Amino acid sequence: MNLSNNTILLTGGATGIGLALAQRFAQAGSQVIICGRRADKLQEARQRVPGLHFYECDLAQAASRAELASRVVADFPALNVLVNNAGIQNRFQLADLPADLAAWEQQRQEIAINLEAPIHLAALLLPHLRQQREPVIINVSSGLAFAPMAAAPIYSATKAALHSFTLSLRRQLADTGVRVLEIVPPGVNTDLGGPGLHTWAVPVDDFADSIVARLAAGEEEVGYGTSESIRQGSRADIDARFKQMNG
Ligand SMILES: NC(=O)c1ccc[n+]([C@@H]2O[C@H](COP(=O)([O-])OP(=O)(O)OC[C@H]3O[C@@H](n4cnc5c(N)ncnc54)[C@H](OP(=O)(O)O)[C@@H]3O)[C@@H](O)[C@H]2O)c1
Numbered sequence: 001m002n003l004s005n006n007t008i009l010l011t012g013g014a015t016g017i018g019l020a021l022a023q024r025f026a027q028a029g030s031q032v033i034i035c036g037r038r039a040d041k042l043q044e045a046r047q048r049v050p051g052l053h054f055y056e057c058d059l060a061q062a063a064s065r066a067e068l069a070s071r072v073v074a075d076f077p078a079l080n081v082l083v084n085n086a087g088i089q090n091r092f093q094l095a096d097l098p099a100d101l102a103a104w105e106q107q108r109q110e111i112a113i114n115l116e117a118p119i120h121l122a123a124l125l126l127p128h129l130r131q132q133r134e135p136v137i138i139n140v141s142s143g144l145a146f147a148p149m150a151a152a153p154i155y156s157a158t159k160a161a162l163h164s165f166t167l168s169l170r171r172q173l174a175d176t177g178v179r180v181l182e183i184v185p186p187g188v189n190t191d192l193g194g195p196g197l198h199t200w201a202v203p204v205d206d207f208a209d210s211i212v213a214r215l216a217a218g219e220e221e222v223g224y225g226t227s228e229s230i231r232q233g234s235r236a237d238i239d240a241r242f243k244q245m246n247g
Contacts, residue, residue: 001136001181001215004029007078009125011059011117012086013052014041016190017140017183020208021083023049028212033076035059035068036086059086059117060109069124080132082125084118084162085140085183089155089193107154114158119165129178138181138215139166143227145184147241152193170220181220183211186227 003025013022013034022032026049033053036042042054055071057064072079090110097103118139129135145163148156163182170180187201207224214222223231230241 001179001218002134003212003216006030006081006134006136007033007076008081008083009033009035009072009076009079009121010083010085011035011121013083014038014045014054016192017185017188017204017208018083018085019045019048020204021085021212022052024208024212026051028216030081031076031078033072033079059121060112062116062120065117065120066124069121073125073128078132079125080129080134081136081138082121082129083138083140084121085138086117087114087140087155087158087192089152089197091151091155091193092153093151094153110154111158114155115161115165118162122169126173126178130176135178136181137169137178138183139163140183140185141166143184143186143223143230146227146230146233147238147245150246166221179220181215182222183215184221184223184227184231185211186223186225 008025008030010018010022010032012018014036018034022034026032032049034042034045035055035057037056037058039056042056046052046054055068057068059065088110122137139162141163142159144156145159166180166182173180185207187198188204188207189198189201190204192198202225210224211222221231230238233241
């Protein structure tokens, strides 16, 4: 992937992995547009990344996704890259949850943000992207797409589905010029799931430096550390990783 002269919509780019990617894409000479729900985080990100643009939006809502897509296309007609990065991680035992509609609505949010939003945004923006030069869609999945963490059952399932969707979309678009790439993070030290849950994990800058260098070198699916090995693992490797993670 050519890193310069792109116009990039990067969801959830105000914090964590998204912010680290936004900084690197901007430094390489691309225009970066981010979105998220928290206005204060979006403002902070703009102070850290010169030239960054942002929209406040909730990607769990289909109408907000449609509004975001049409506003970005109208404001940035050169948009040629979509990075589906926004995500949340909830940890729970399904058996402990109340079996009512309010509880289900909370569980459904995780599916909406992690899976519906990337699929919907790709569908909304494809007609525009196909008319641009060097169009790219990048989905941010997880090492947990390959070996799930049982404590985060919906999260792991959404990431497995996003990986699967990425393979299908890449195949479907093979003759169109739209490249479909996947970033497969391992545990990275961000606030995903809540502050303090990922302090044991790899530093976000080390991770982002490696990922961006490999995207620039033309790779289609890139992991780091444990996610690099598990994405290429055999069934025996995946079973061993599952056992190690889940006790
Ligand atoms: N950190 C890890 O260990 C790890 C491992 C594997 C994969 N990943 C993936 O990497 C991606 C980035 O996560 P991160 O680790 O950088 O965590 P993070 O710092 O919490 O970033 C997630 C971002 O998504 C945004 N977001 C969440 N829900 C949203 C919504 N409904 N609408 C719009 N924006 C929303 C958040 O902003 P607001 O809350 O302000 O909306 C936040 O900026 C996620 O897809 C995650 O699953 C992370």
